[in-house]
Amino acid sequence: MEMVKELDPALIKRKRNGQINIKSGNKMDAVVKWTIWVLTALTILAFFFFDYTGLQLERAFTDTLHNIRVMFLEPGLSHFSWGEAFYQVGVTLGLGVLATIFGAIIAFFLALMAAENLSKPWLSNTVRVVVAFIRAVPTVLWVLIFAIAAGLGSEAAVLGMLFHSVAYLVKAFSESFEEVNPGIIEALRATGSSWWHIVINGVLPSTFTYLLSWTFLRFEINFSVAVAMGAAAGAGGIGFELFMASGFYFDLREVGFITYAILIIAIILEVISTRLKERYFPSSVKTR
Amino acid sequence: MDAKQMRKNKWQTTIFLILIIMITYLSSFITKFNLIESIATIPAAFSWIFSNLLITQESLEKLPQILEKLGETIFMSIAATTLAAIVSLFLAIMGSKTTKVNQTFSVIARFIASFSRNIPVVAWSLILLISFGQNSVTGFLALFVATVGFLTRAFIESVDEANQSSVEALTATGATYFHMISKAVIPQSLPQMLSWILFMIETNIRSATLVGILTGTGIGYMFDLYYKNMNYNLVALITFTIIIAVIAIELVSNKIRRVIL
Amino acid sequence: MSLLKVEGLSKFYDGETKVLKDVNFEVQAGEFLSIIGPSGAGKSTLLRCINRLVEINEGKVMFNGLDVGAMKKKELRKLRTNIGMIFQHYNLVPRLTVIENILHGRFGYKSTIQGVLGRFTEQEKEQAFYLLEKLGISEHAYKRCDQLSGGQQQRVGICRALIQEPKLILCDEPIASLDPNSSKVIMDYLKSISTEMGITCIVNLHQVEVAKEYASRIIGLKQGEIVFDGPSKLLYGEQIENIYGIESRELITV
Numbered sequence: 001m002e003m004v005k006e007l008d009p010a011l012i013k014r015k016r017n018g019q020i021n022i023k024s025g026n027k028m029d030a031v032v033k034w035t036i037w038v039l040t041a042l043t044i045l046a047f048f049f050f051d052y053t054g055l056q057l058e059r060a061f062t063d064t065l066h067n068i069r070v071m072f073l074e075p076g077l078s079h080f081s082w083g084e085a086f087y088q089v090g091v092t093l094g095l096g097v098l099a100t101i102f103g104a105i106i107a108f109f110l111a112l113m114a115a116e117n118l119s120k121p122w123l124s125n126t127v128r129v130v131v132a133f134i135r136a137v138p139t140v141l142w143v144l145i146f147a148i149a150a151g152l153g154s155e156a157a158v159l160g161m162l163f164h165s166v167a168y169l170v171k172a173f174s175e176s177f178e179e180v181n182p183g184i185i186e187a188l189r190a191t192g193s194s195w196w197h198i199v200i201n202g203v204l205p206s207t208f209t210y211l212l213s214w215t216f217l218r219f220e221i222n223f224s225v226a227v228a229m230g231a232a233a234g235a236g237g238i239g240f241e242l243f244m245a246s247g248f249y250f251d252l253r254e255v256g257f258i259t260y261a262i263l264i265i266a267i268i269l270e271v272i273s274t275r276l277k278e279r280y281f282p283s284s285v286k287t288r
Numbered sequence: 289m290d291a292k293q294m295r296k297n298k299w300q301t302t303i304f305l306i307l308i309i310m311i312t313y314l315s316s317f318i319t320k321f322n323l324i325e326s327i328a329t330i331p332a333a334f335s336w337i338f339s340n341l342l343i344t345q346e347s348l349e350k351l352p353q354i355l356e357k358l359g360e361t362i363f364m365s366i367a368a369t370t371l372a373a374i375v376s377l378f379l380a381i382m383g384s385k386t387t388k389v390n391q392t393f394s395v396i397a398r399f400i401a402s403f404s405r406n407i408p409v410v411a412w413s414l415i416l417l418i419s420f421g422q423n424s425v426t427g428f429l430a431l432f433v434a435t436v437g438f439l440t441r442a443f444i445e446s447v448d449e450a451n452q453s454s455v456e457a458l459t460a461t462g463a464t465y466f467h468m469i470s471k472a473v474i475p476q477s478l479p480q481m482l483s484w485i486l487f488m489i490e491t492n493i494r495s496a497t498l499v500g501i502l503t504g505t506g507i508g509y510m511f512d513l514y515y516k517n518m519n520y521n522l523v524a525l526i527t528f529t530i531i532i533a534v535i536a537i538e539l540v541s542n543k544i545r546r547v548i549l
Numbered sequence: 550m551s552l553l554k555v556e557g558l559s560k561f562y563d564g565e566t567k568v569l570k571d572v573n574f575e576v577q578a579g580e581f582l583s584i585i586g587p588s589g590a591g592k593s594t595l596l597r598c599i600n601r602l603v604e605i606n607e608g609k610v611m612f613n614g615l616d617v618g619a620m621k622k623k624e625l626r627k628l629r630t631n632i633g634m635i636f637q638h639y640n641l642v643p644r645l646t647v648i649e650n651i652l653h654g655r656f657g658y659k660s661t662i663q664g665v666l667g668r669f670t671e672q673e674k675e676q677a678f679y680l681l682e683k684l685g686i687s688e689h690a691y692k693r694c695d696q697l698s699g700g701q702q703q704r705v706g707i708c709r710a711l712i713q714e715p716k717l718i719l720c721d722e723p724i725a726s727l728d729p730n731s732s733k734v735i736m737d738y739l740k741s742i743s744t745e746m747g748i749t750c751i752v753n754l755h756q757v758e759v760a761k762e763y764a765s766r767i768i769g770l771k772q773g774e775i776v777f778d779g780p781s782k783l784l785y786g787e788q789i790e791n792i793y794g795i796e797s798r799e800l801i802t803v
């Protein structure tokens with residue numbers, strides 16, 4: 001191809017060294033680049049701040065590989081029976097169910113207050129700020145705080161787990177409410193219906209399946225939260241058994257058995273919630 | 289809607305409600321949970337919180353130590369998330385149907401992701417604790433493994449969403465596989481991926497507290513220590529610093545998200 | 550020797566239905582050829598067999614005397630470098646700038662490392678600007694592609710194909726998503742590419758009148774078979790009816 005040198009130099013951006021620039025240099029690219037650089041720098045820096053007490057890297061890796069092999073290839077039970085194992089899984093599932101159901105009930109009312117189309121701006125903003133605050137405290141801290149404040153037991157675990165469940169579901173529910181067709185609400189308002197009437201006859205029927213799906217998605221999360229609370233906050237269930245097997249009895253085969261039990265339940269829950277998401281949230285609704 | 293349909297719906301709702309109530313009842317039974325009692329304790333609990341979880345002048349003296357541990361925890365979450373993101377990027381490119389090299393690798397990548405995602409982070413920390421001991425590396429690795437699982441799934445979604453047709457166009461110009469990945473797929477999915485990374489850093493700071501309690505490191509260890517010593521002023525201070533840290537990081541990431549998405 | 554020779558080409562995606570059935574034709578260098586046919590006739594598939602974006606099942610495609618079906622990875626890359634492609638939906642990378650998208654056309658000449666690092670020579674960049682100027686969109690060089698109109702995006706697509714310095718350009722319904730004005734602009738550019746630069750063009754089209762106006766030769770495809778092949782002057786109502794089926798005649802030739 002022949003080259004005709006009649007380019008308008010005003011249209012071509014050049015770098016300082018005279019080379020032609022091909023990036024647009026807009027704010028978005030710059031922010032992306034900076035975020036990546038900052039994260040990289042912080043990551044490198046992190047390894048200087050770590051506490052390496054008693055670490056023998058090479059041995060630790062070989063030992064872990066060995067442990068993992070024992071766990072997953074020779075799982076077995078020695079400190080409790082199959083029946084007991086089922087019961088403990090049941091306890092963990094039970095904690096998850098309770099936190100999810102009570103969380104959903106509370107979240108429903110709070111979400112009505114947080115939804116912009118059903119509430120007043122000051123109220124909806126207040127709810128949002130409170131929810132952001134609640135989310136910032138790790139669940140385990142809520143559980144431990146309630147354990148002293150309310151006495152240890154499943155009550156503390158459920159109450160502690162409630163906080164994040166409510167925070168999560170308020171966000172999800174209120175967004176579902178906000179997507180309700182404004183025409184429906186308008187029409188009911190025009191007939192002089194009361195606010196509750198609008199909620200029950202207008203909002204609820206069109207969002208009910210979404211609310212249920214979100215509640216189930218939260219249940220999936222709450223199962224692993226319940227395992228964690230068993231292990232870290234003495235809330236009982238299979239998580240506590242895991243903690244005992246690894247921290248007290250050093251029984252790798254039992255750890256393996258328990259891990260399999262958790263894995264199986266978690267995968268079943270994940271499969272169900274993936275189905276639900278594909279069915280009810282066809283595009284771009286993400287796991288949160 | 290005719291009357292018959294309506295009666296059917298009513299029935300379904302009733303059965304559904306009964307089912308939920310039964311499940312709730314069963315769960316309360318198996319966990320020995322008492323609803324009345326727990327509702328009754330809530331006011332007491334809150335009054336306990338407001339009268340005991342107070343930050344005092346005295347506890348503030350410990351602030352430098354707390355901030356140091358908090359820093360360690362934040363660094364641990366960031367390092368775990370960033371390095372996990374690199375691994376996840378490879379797994380996602382292998383696993384996505386748009387960019388997979390072959391079926392076997394794709395299945396392997398998805399399997400690794402599902403395995404590390406569905407074993408809870410507590411299980412990973414307890415497993416690693418046995419041979420790595422009480423130090424930051426244990427927590428770092430536990431977070432790393434769990435994050436790889438989660439991010440791989442999220443990244444596969446982002447890669448799948450990337451416009452398939454520009455991949456075809458690049459192939460048609462004679463570009464190689466790596467040209468196509470680096471210039472057609474990554475530019476399109478990078479903002480989405482960064483958003484997930486930021487989300488994961490927030491999540492991991494909260495999880496790091498949990499992991500810290502189990503592995504005896506970072507801010508989680510501090511919390512556990514003073515919690516067991518019943519020094520509630522320090523417990524309050526630690527909780528407060530975590531809240532500030534998480535909210536600050538959330539605000540920054542929301543700012544970044546608003547620009548890049 | 551003809552530039553392109555298709556012999557007994559057949560294609561099936563799933564064992565049973567043949568999408569292309571025993572297709573034979575030759576294209577001389579410099580020709581402006583149009584392929585028409587109803588939806589699902591296999592037009593896109595035929596184009597994609599030529600640069601092997603889809604695998605060839607039976608028969609042969611010869612480009613410049615080389616057997617496309619038998620090519621190894623490296624030769625295939627070289628072949629694709631020699632064949633530009635333009636798509637109905639432009640197929641640009643939306644978040645990148647116009648100029649970056651055009652330079653993607655140079656990947657065929659780059660090693661993996663050069664390409665991944667985005668190492669383009671000054672001459673290549675100037676060439677890109679020159680092409681932009683020629684297609685009248687140089688003021689948009691630094692815009693993101695998704696901020697351009699459809700017609701402008703298609704011109705970027707043409708630039709990307711031209712910077713490959715191809716011998717042949719394949720166009721898969723280049724104007725199907727454009728309004729009549731932009732369509733005319735794009736078809737005029739394609740025509741001038743073929744007459745001024747001597748690049749061979751094969752253009753899939755839906756609109757028979759457009760094909761008749763621009764192409765010197767037309768191939769009619771129906772259910773994977775060639776039912777017409779000749780100068781566009783000789784394509785009359787009867788053959789059009791044959792290609793599209795009787796019912797659709799009114800719809801097509803309004």
Ligand SMILES: Nc1ncnc2c1ncn2[C@@H]1O[C@H](COP(=O)(O)OP(=O)(O)OP(=O)(O)O)[C@@H](O)[C@H]1O
Binds near residue numbers: 586588589591592594
């Ligand atoms: N990737 C594929 N896998 C399976 N079948 C395909 C694939 N691509 C196309 N087909 C089938 O091949 C046939 C021909 O498709 P093709 O896209 O080539 O037609 P076309 O003439 O380009 O149609 P249109 O005008 O709608 O673009 C269609 O029946 C289509 O369903």
Ligand SMILES: [Mg+2]
Binds near residue numbers: 593594722
């Ligand atoms: Mg087509």
